[in-house]
Amino acid sequence: MKAAGILTLLAILTLPLMADAPKGTVPRSTAGKYAAHTEVGGAALGATLLTPKDVHKAFTTDLTRCCLVVEVALYPANDKAINVSPDEFVLRLADTDTAVKTSSARLLAAQLQKKNSSATAVTPVGEAHVGYESGIDPLTGQRVHGVVYGVGAGVVVEGAEPGPASSERDRDVMELELTEKSLPEDMASAPVAGYLYFSIPKDNKKAGHQLEYTLNGQKVLLKLN
Amino acid sequence: MTRSRLRPNFSVFIIFLVALTGFAQQQQSGKPGTGSSSAQGNATVAVEPDPTTPSFSPAKAPVENAVTSEPDHRVNVHGAISVGGGYAHFSGPAILPFYGGYGSWGYGYWSALAPFWWSPFWYGYAPYGGSGPGYGMGQVKLQVEPKTAEVLIDGAYAGTVASLKSSLWLDPGAYDLCIRAAGHADYRRRIYVLSGKNLAVLAKLAPVPGEVNP
DSSP states (O other): OHHHHHHHHHHHHHHHHHHTSOOOBOOOSSGGGSSEEEEETTEEEEEEEOOHHHHHHHOSSOGGGTOEEEEEEEEOOTTOOEEEOGGGOEEEETTSSOEEEOOOHHHHHHHHHHHHHTOOEEEEEEEEEEEEEEEEOTTTOOEEEEEEEEEEEEEEEEESSOOTTOSHHHHHHHHHHHHHHBOOOEEESSOEEEEEEEOOOGGGTTSOEEEEEEETTEEEEEEOO | OOOOEEEEEOOEEEEOOOOOOOTTEEOOOOOTTOGGGGGGSOSOGGGSOOTTSOTTOSSOOOOTTOOOSSEEOOOOOOEEEEEEEEEEEEOSOOOOSOOOOEEETTEEEOOSSOTTOBOSSSSOOOOOSSOSTTTTOEEEEEEEESTTOEEEETTEEEEETTTTTTEEEEOSEEEEEEEEOTTBOOEEEEEEEOTTOEEEEEEEOOBOTTSOOO
16 A cells, blocks of 8 residues: 555656656658668668648647758667667758757747747738818818718738747747657667757758768768758 | 818828837746746747757857846837828818828828828728737637537537637647547547647548447
């Protein structure tokens, strides 16, 4: 009874910690189902660079504004667990010396919230009005009055007003989504998958990308596009 | 004598709304490694260092260890430019040969020729902050078959797809969405709702063989 009580207490205490833990995504059946894949010592690695359309489908958070997203899956050999360490993934830009490590969910959420806070919005507006007016004509000094009615249309460009997903609460939600969908960091004895986020300078987003990782002690390089 | 005249009017409204906000906003002191609670601080990226950002990353590195306990004295300038055109008809004496317009939200002047005339109507307006059915919320659009399916949010019954008119407004947050209908397989998904954003949920519940569809 006492042991059961302790276990229950431990479960209650660890539940909040598990709530924000990365859960990743469901791995595809084999590494070969990913656009790029390789196998080292029985373990396999698969990766796919998400297109902006894929990112919009997979995330509520608009990640296309800040980074590249790579879906990664690791498949351990039958009898050997592998250490999954998202921090050790590196994205290399082809034909350059540029290498980028993964960005944290917290940093990206903060960046996106800040961008959203200062976004500009273009709103089409239309109006129709009917009214009665009277006043002193400045030219003649006569009092004039009458009914006025009219229509109008235009556009309004607003700046620096809080845009969508710009509140503190939104930042928490974005961080939670990115965290939960990211590749879990753990010893894995079963296939595991999740997303990695790389902040890339705008100019280099269309360059070729290669994903580097050390799998079973051997450095592998996957060409993503 | 009253006469009518149709006068074209192409108004260009240039509006500058300047608001000083953010003065003396207290940022909460962020403690690195405190998980989601640290996200309660100010939106400034520079608040907390990120241990995962590599030193050789070409991405713009955040300023680390920024002071977070001081008041935020930044000045935010809010601005808006409105461009529009239209026409008006005035049934009174048509004295003024021309009128243009300028103004701000809430009032407008008719022209330099008639500076004493003002109209509460003659200005553009917009659904400007603080209004709308879901202000500060996010919309979940449900494209679900069958429409009789029940919608549960975090295990709580919200209504049927039909009664909800295929739409839900929710506060920003993460929710466990479940859509179920008798004789069909349940649809479960974790959804993330952000303010001012639409999230489309497409779910065609597959009939389960052997179960009776209502």
